[in-house]
Amino acid sequence: MSTSNSIDTQGNIFGIALNYKSLYETLKQQFNEKPYVKEPVKPVLFIKTPNTRNQSGQAVIKRAGEILQAGPAVGIVIGKSTSRVKKSDANAHIAGYVVINELSLPEESYYRPAIKAKCQDGFCVLGNAVAKDQVTDVDHLELRVYVNGELKQTGNTSDWIRSPEQIIEEISDYMPLSEGDIIITGTPLGRVNLQHGDVVRVEVDQLGAIENTITEEGV
16 A cells, blocks of 8 residues: 655545445435435535544543544545536546544534534544555555444445435535645445544555554543
8 A cells, every 4th residue: 555645634624424225225214204304416515614623643632521523534635626517527637545433422413513513622533544546445444443442433435325426416516626625535334433542543455554452531
């Protein structure tokens, strides 16, 4: 695996919810009940604000009484400005990919991901970007979450609903993307709860790994 420090990853961080078929299927019935009575048609977007940026080796602070969950994910790194790009041309706008731990509180609504759940300090751990030509098949990467050395969650990008190219096409249709922006491609089914003192490691094939220790406020 070859990482590239020359890839700009300092832009906005966006995420899409519900991009894994296995997770979507578990929630499908809820989408057809009130108040929505309709399944989402477009990607459900959320944002990770600048204060969420974190890196491997740094502590993640958990507030007392709150449930913190790991969120293994692949991030798409935008390589050049992108507006109304077709799926067939979208790959040319990708600089690379990055392993991410998209930490979150439990989500009450996937239609409207909550700022409180997504945007607390340090809730987006980013690895080093890997150039796209170093990733042989982004649609078949395994994601793994270890807590204190024990494997707790797995997923595979073959379970994606939307490919990176489709995501870029749909988002750039109404919102320009800029060089350095990152799009989090969702998390697989089975988020793991984290406790004070836990060491959480997220690995993605070909993209590397990130590891952090959870620390509870006041402990």
